[in-house]
Amino acid sequence: MELKDILSPDNTRVAVEESSKKKILELISQLVAPKLAGVSKADIFDSLLQRERLGSTGIGLGIAIPHGRLENAGQPVAALITLAQPIDFDAIDNQPVDIIFALLVPKDNPELHLQTLSAVAAKLNQKDCCRSLRHSTSSSELYELMTKEDTADSCN
Amino acid sequence: MEAVNLLILIAGALLVVSILAVQFSVRVGAPLLLVFLSVGMLAGEEGVLGLQFDNPDAALLIGSVALVIILFDGGLRTHPERFRVALRPAATLASVGVLITCLVTGLAAAWLFGFSWIEGLLLGAILGSTDAAAVFSIFQSQKLRIKERVGSTLEIESGSNDPMAVMLTVTIVAVLAQPEVPLDGWVILVFLQQAVVGALVGYLSGKVFVYGCKKLDLHVSFFPLLAVAGAITVFGLTAQLGGSGFLAVYLMGYIVGNARLPQVIHILRVHDGLAWLSQIVMFLMLGLLMTPSSIIDILVPALILAVVLIFVARPLAVFISLAPFRFPWRDQVFISWVGLRGAVPIVLALFPWIAGLENQQLYFEIAFVVVLVSLVVQGWSISWIARKLGLEIPAEPEPEYRMPLDSIHSKDVLEIVVYEITDDSAAAEHHWGEINLPRDADFIGLIRDGVWIRSSIDPTLQAGDSLMVMAASDDVSKISEVLASTGTSKRINRKSFFGDFVLNADVTLADLAGFYVLPEDGGEDLDTKINDIFVRRFHRRVVVGDHVLLGNLVFTAREIADDGTILKVGVKAAAS
Numbered sequence: 001m002e003l004k005d006i007l008s009p010d011n012t013r014v015a016v017e018e019s020s021k022k023k024i025l026e027l028i029s030q031l032v033a034p035k036l037a038g039v040s041k042a043d044i045f046d047s048l049l050q051r052e053r054l055g056s057t058g059i060g061l062g063i064a065i066p067h068g069r070l071e072n073a074g075q076p077v078a079a080l081i082t083l084a085q086p087i088d089f090d091a092i093d094n095q096p097v098d099i100i101f102a103l104l105v106p107k108d109n110p111e112l113h114l115q116t117l118s119a120v121a122a123k124l125n126q127k128d129c130c131r132s133l134r135h136s137t138s139s140s141e142l143y144e145l146m147t148k149e150d151t152a153d154s155c156n
Numbered sequence: 157m158e159a160v161n162l163l164i165l166i167a168g169a170l171l172v173v174s175i176l177a178v179q180f181s182v183r184v185g186a187p188l189l190l191v192f193l194s195v196g197m198l199a200g201e202e203g204v205l206g207l208q209f210d211n212p213d214a215a216l217l218i219g220s221v222a223l224v225i226i227l228f229d230g231g232l233r234t235h236p237e238r239f240r241v242a243l244r245p246a247a248t249l250a251s252v253g254v255l256i257t258c259l260v261t262g263l264a265a266a267w268l269f270g271f272s273w274i275e276g277l278l279l280g281a282i283l284g285s286t287d288a289a290a291v292f293s294i295f296q297s298q299k300l301r302i303k304e305r306v307g308s309t310l311e312i313e314s315g316s317n318d319p320m321a322v323m324l325t326v327t328i329v330a331v332l333a334q335p336e337v338p339l340d341g342w343v344i345l346v347f348l349q350q351a352v353v354g355a356l357v358g359y360l361s362g363k364v365f366v367y368g369c370k371k372l373d374l375h376v377s378f379f380p381l382l383a384v385a386g387a388i389t390v391f392g393l394t395a396q397l398g399g400s401g402f403l404a405v406y407l408m409g410y411i412v413g414n415a416r417l418p419q420v421i422h423i424l425r426v427h428d429g430l431a432w433l434s435q436i437v438m439f440l441m442l443g444l445l446m447t448p449s450s451i452i453d454i455l456v457p458a459l460i461l462a463v464v465l466i467f468v469a470r471p472l473a474v475f476i477s478l479a480p481f482r483f484p485w486r487d488q489v490f491i492s493w494v495g496l497r498g499a500v501p502i503v504l505a506l507f508p509w510i511a512g513l514e515n516q517q518l519y520f521e522i523a524f525v526v527v528l529v530s531l532v533v534q535g536w537s538i539s540w541i542a543r544k545l546g547l548e549i550p551a552e553p554e555p556e557y558r559m560p561l562d563s564i565h566s567k568d569v570l571e572i573v574v575y576e577i578t579d580d581s582a583a584a585e586h587h588w589g590e591i592n593l594p595r596d597a598d599f600i601g602l603i604r605d606g607v608w609i610r611s612s613i614d615p616t617l618q619a620g621d622s623l624m625v626m627a628a629s630d631d632v633s634k635i636s637e638v639l640a641s642t643g644t645s646k647r648i649n650r651k652s653f654f655g656d657f658v659l660n661a662d663v664t665l666a667d668l669a670g671f672y673v674l675p676e677d678g679g680e681d682l683d684t685k686i687n688d689i690f691v692r693r694f695h696r697r698v699v700v701g702d703h704v705l706l707g708n709l710v711f712t713a714r715e716i717a718d719d720g721t722i723l724k725v726g727v728k729a730a731a732s
Contacts, residue, residue, distance in 0.1 A: 051671055055659035055724065061582055065656070069671050086590075092658050093582045094592050094638055111708065114672075114729040121656040127579040 004147040006103070006116070007078040011035070012139045012146070015084040024087065025049060025066060028102040031079045036104070038072040044104060058091025063124045066102045067117060073106040076116065080146055082133060099124065099133055101146075166207065170199055174436045182297045187535030189287075189498055192436050193528070196443015209444040212509045212520075218441055219503035221388065222434035223318075224405050226499075228387040229431035230315040231409020232424060238308040240720070241697050245481045246312035249491075253313070253473040254284040254320045257495075260469035261461065265522070268457040275515065278328040282505050282523050283465060285321035286314040287498025291538065298539050302547045304699040306487050310494055318500050319403035323350045325504045326400075329511050353399025355407060361390045362411025369417050376563060379419040380426035383412065421562045421569070435499070442502045442524070451521045458525035465526060466534065470495035482695045484702075486545040493541050497530040549701035550650045552633075553640035556622070560629060568628040572600070577621040578641040584619055593638055595631035600624045653701075654712045655728025661687040661713075661721070672727070675707035686711060687722045698722055705730060 011031050018024050029044040036044075047068030051057065058064040079102045086096030101120050105113045123129055129145075136142045174195050181191040199205040209215075258280035266276025291310060295302065327347045365386050369379060390408055391401035413420060451458065471492040478488055505523035509516040542548050555573035562569055577584050583591050588599040588611070601611045603622040609615050617623060627635055665674060666682040689706070690698045690713060697720045703712040708730050715724040 047670075050667075054663045054667055054671070055657065057657060059651075059656045061580070067671070088592075094594055095582045096590075096592065114708070118656065118729060125651065125656075127584075131585075 002147075003078070003120070006076045007080060007143065007147060008035070009140050009143040011077070011079040012142045013079075013081045014136055014139055014142050016081050017084050019085075019087060021052070021087060021089050022049075024081065024083075024100060025052070027081065028066065028079050028100070032077050032102065032104055035077045036070065036073050036075075038074075039070055043070060043072075044068065047104070048102065052090075056090035056092070058089040058093075058097050059121060059124075060091055060093040060095070061125075061127075061130070062086060062091075062095060062098050063121075063130065064089050064091065064097045064100045065117060065120055065124070066100065067113075068104050069107055069113070070104055071107055073104060076103065076105040076113070078103045078120075080142060082136070082142065099130060166199075166205070170195065170440055171436065174440060187496075187531050188293050188297070189435065189439050190528075190531040190535060192439035193443045193531070196440040197446055197448060198443075199440075200444045200446065200448075202448050207444060209441075210447070212445070212506050215441055215445050216503070216506045216510055219438055219499070219506065220391075222438040223402065223500065223503060224387055224391045225384065225427070225434040226431050226438075227315070227318060227402055227406045228383070228409040229427045231406040231411075232413035232420075232427055234312060234315055234410050234413065236414060238312060241305050241699060242308035242312050245478055245483070246309045246316065248477045248480070249309065249313040249474065250317035250320050253477040254317050254324070256473035256476055257465070257469045258284045258321075258324060260472060261465050264464040264469070265461055268461055269454070269515075269518070269522070271515070274328065274332060278325065278332060278508060279461075279519060279522060281321055281324035281328055282507075282519060283321075283497060283501050283526055284324060285318045285497075285500045285504075286310075286495050287500060291494055291496050294535060294538050299551060300539050300542060301549055301551050302490075302542050303487070303549055303701045305483065305697070306490055306547055309487075309491060313491075315406060319351075319354065319400050319406060321500060321504060322402045323347055323354075323400050325507055326350065329507050329513065332508070332513050333511050349398050350400040351403065353397050354394055354401065354403035355399075357390060357394040357397065357399055358404030358407030359411065361386065361393075361404065362408040365408065365412055366415040366417060369415075369419050376419060376422050380423045380430075383423050383427065384430065418562060418569070421560050438499045438503070442499065446521075446524055450517070451525055454518065454521055455525065458522045459529065461522065462526045462529035462533075465497075466495070466530065484694070486547060490542060490545050490547055493534060494538060495530075496534050496538075497527045499527075501527055547701075548648055550648050550653045553636040555632065555636055555640065558632065568630060570626060571629050571632060572624060572626050573632055573635075575623045575625070575636075575639045576641060577602075577617050577619055577623055579619045581617075581619075581641045582638050583617045583623065585616060587614055587616055589614070591638065594634045595627065597625045597627040597631070597635050600626050654714050654726025655710070657727050658714060658724050659686065659711075659727055661685065661690075661723055661725050672709055673707060674709075686725055690722055690725075 013027070013031070016027065018027060025045055025048045028048065029041045032044055033039065033041040047070055048066050051066060051068050056064070057066045081100045083098040083100070086098040089097035091097055101124065103116060103120065105116075132145050133142060136145055174192050177191045177195060178188060181188050197203055199207050201208055258277060260280070261283050262277035262280025263273065265271060265279040266273050271279070291314065324347070327343060327350070330346060331343060365383070374382070387405050387408060391405050394401040394404040412423070474488055474492040474495070478491070501523045502520070505520040508519050556576050557574040559572045560569055561571060564570065575581070599611045601624050602609050602615065602617065603624070604615075604618070604620065623639065625635065625639065662685050664682065665684050668674060669682070689704055690702065693704050694702055698713050698716065700713055700716055703710050710728050710730050712726045713722050714726045716722055
C-alpha cells in the first residue's frame with residue numbers, strides 16, 4: 001500500500017499549536033472522520049486513546065505514530081501533523097514529540113496494518129526526512145514530502 | 157649485573173610486545189590469552205629468542221600469585237544483582253558440573269593415555285575449570301552484549317569453579333602422593349576441609365578488610381595496594397590452615413567489591429590493570445615453560461581428549477546441571493560451547509609436577525594442548541555462535557566516557573560523563589534546555605571539532621559533538637537512556653531488535669485484540685497479561701531480550717523490574 005492512497009492533502013497540518021496529547025488526538029479524529037463513512041469522531045478518538053493506554057506510540061526522536069482499528073471503517077486513512085511546539089507524549093525516550101503520523105485501519109487485513117506502520121516508522125526514522133518535514137511550511141509541502149516515492153532527495 | 161640487566165630488558169620487551177599484540181588480537185578477533193601464550197612460545201626454547209625456562213617451582217609461584225590477583229579481581233566484580241538470575245544454576249554448574257566434566261574427561265584420559273583411573277581423574281580435575289577473563293575479554297573487545305541469564309551464569313560459574321577444580325586437584329594429588337594410605341572417607345574430609353576453611357577465612361577477611369578501610373586513614377593510593385597485600389596474605393594463611401586459598405580470595409574479593417566503600421572505585425580501577433598484568437605474565441610464562449616439540453608424541457590423543465571435553469563432557473555437564481532450571485535450549489547450547497579453558501588448568505597441571513608424581517610433565521603437556529585447542533576453537537567462535545543462537549542483545553545505552561569525581565567528598569559520588577551525539581541521539585538538533593531528563597544533570601559544555609564550547613553559549617547540539625554532563629553516579633544509567641545514541645546504524649540496535657512500538661506488560665490479550673490480530677486457537681485466556689505469558693513460557697526469571705511469538709507478532713521483553721516483573725515489551729511483526 002502506498003502512502004498516497006491513505007494520506008490526502010487535507011489530512012495534513014503544519015505547525016499546529018496544541019498543548020496536549022489529548023487535544024492532538026482530538027484533532028486527528030476530526031481530520032479523519034469525514035473520510036470514514038459510518039464512523040464517528042468519538043469512535044476514532046476512543047480507539048486512539050485506548051491504544052495509547054497500552055503503551056505510548058511515541059517511538060522516540062520526536063515522532064509519534066498513534067494508530068487504531070475501527071469496526072466500521074471501509075478503508076485505511078492516515079493523518080500527518082507537525083507541531084509548532086513539541087508536546088509531551090510519554091514517548092519511549094521521554095522526549096516531547098513534534099511529528100505525528102496517525103493511522104486508522106479497518107478490522108480486516110491486519111497484515112497490511114502492521115506493514116504500513118513499520119513502513120511509516122522506517123521512513124520517519126530517517127533523520128533527513130524528519131528534518132525536511134519539520135521545516136515544511138505548508139500542508140501541501142508536507143503532503144508532497146511524505147508521499148514522494150523513495151528517491152535520492154530529501155525524504156528517501 | 158649484565159645478566160640482570162639483560163633479564164630486565166627481555167622481560168620488559170616481552171611485556172611490551174604482548175600489550176601491543178592486543179591491538180592485533182582485537183583486529184583479527186583472536187582470543188587475547190591465545191596471543192599472550194603464542195608470544196611466550198615464540199620467545200621460548202624453540203622460538204626466535206630461544207629463552208630457556210623450565211623451572212616448574214618458579215612457574216607455580218608466579219602462576220599462583222597471578223591467579224590470586226585474578227580471582228580476587230573476579231570476586232570484586234561479581235555483583236549480587238547477577239546472582240538474581242544465575243546464582244543457583246551457576247553454583248550447580250560449578251559443583252555438579254565440574255564433577256561431571258572431571259569424571260567424563262578423566263575416564264577418557266585414562267583410556268587414551270593408559271593411565272590408572274585415579275590418574276585419569278586427576279587430569280579431569282585439572283581441566284575442570286572454565287575461565288571468565290578469557291570469555292569476557294572477547295565480549296568486551298567486540299562490544300557484544302548477551303542475554304543476562306547466559307552472561308551471569310557463565311560469569312559466576314567461571315569465578316566459582318576455579319576453587320572447585322583446585323580443591324579436586326589438590327585432593328587427588330594428595331591421594332596419588334600417598335599410595336600406601338587406603339582410599340576411603342578421608343578424601344572427602346580433606347575436600348570438605350578445604351571448602352569450609354576457605355569459605356570461612358575468605359568471608360572473615362573480607363569483613364575485616366572492609367572494617368579496616370573505614371578505620372584507616374591512608375592516602376587513597378594505598379588502598380588498592382593494601383587489597384593486593386591482603387589477598388596474598390589471606391591466600392597464604394588459608395593454605396596454612398588447610399583450606400582452599402583460591403576460594404578464600406574469591407570470597408574476600410566479593411565482599412570487598414560489594415561493600416559501600418568510597419575506596420572501592422579506586423581499588424577496582426587499579427585491579428583491572430593488575431588482573432590484566434597477571435593474565436599476561438601468567439600466559440607468557442606458561443608459553444615459555446612449554447617445549448613445543450615435546451608435545452608431538454602426545455598430540456593425537458591430547459587432541460582427541462580436547463574433542464571429548466568440548467563436545468561430550470562439557471555439554472553433558474551443562475545439560476545435566478541445568479536440567480532443574482529449564483533454561484531455553486539455545487542458552488544451554490551456548491553455555492556448553494563457552495566452557496573455555498584458560499590459565500587455571502595449566503597452572504593446576506604444575507601441581508603433580510611439583511609433587512613429583514609419575515608422568516609429571518605429561519599432565520602439563522596434555523593440559524597445555526587442551527587449553528590451546530579450547531582457546532582457538534571456542535574462543536574464536538564465541539561471538540559468531542552467540543549471534544547465530546540469537547543471544548545477542550542491543551548494547552546498554554551508556555556514556556562514551558565517564559570520570560568519577562571520587563576524591564571529592566559529596567553525599568552521592570558525582571561523575572563527569574561524555575556522550576557522542578549522533579543523528580540518532582534524542583538530543584541532536586536541540587538545545588540543552590529542550591531535553592527532558594529523567595534525573596538531574598548539569599550541562600557543562602561540549603567539544604566540537606576539538607574546541608570547547610561553553611554551556612553559557614547554549615549551542616544547538618549537533619551530530620559529532622561530545623556532550624559533557626555532570627551527574628550523580630547512580631543516575632547515569634537513567635540519563636544515558638536519553639542522551640546515549642540509540643545507534644540506528646549499528647549492527648544490532650534497539651529499534652530493529654525490540655520493534656518500534658512499546659507496550660506495557662500488564663495489558664491483557666483482550667486489550668491487545670482491539671489493535672492487533674492474535675491467533676484464535678492460541679488457547680490463551682483473554683484476561684491473560686503479557687507478563688503472565690512470558691512467565692508461563694520461561695518458567696523462571698525473564699531477562700531482557702527474551703521473546704514470545706503470538707501469531708504474527710513478536711513480543712520482546714525490554715524493561716524488567718528488580719523483582720523480575722516485566723514492565724515494557726517491544727512489539728514487532730515476525731519476519732516472514
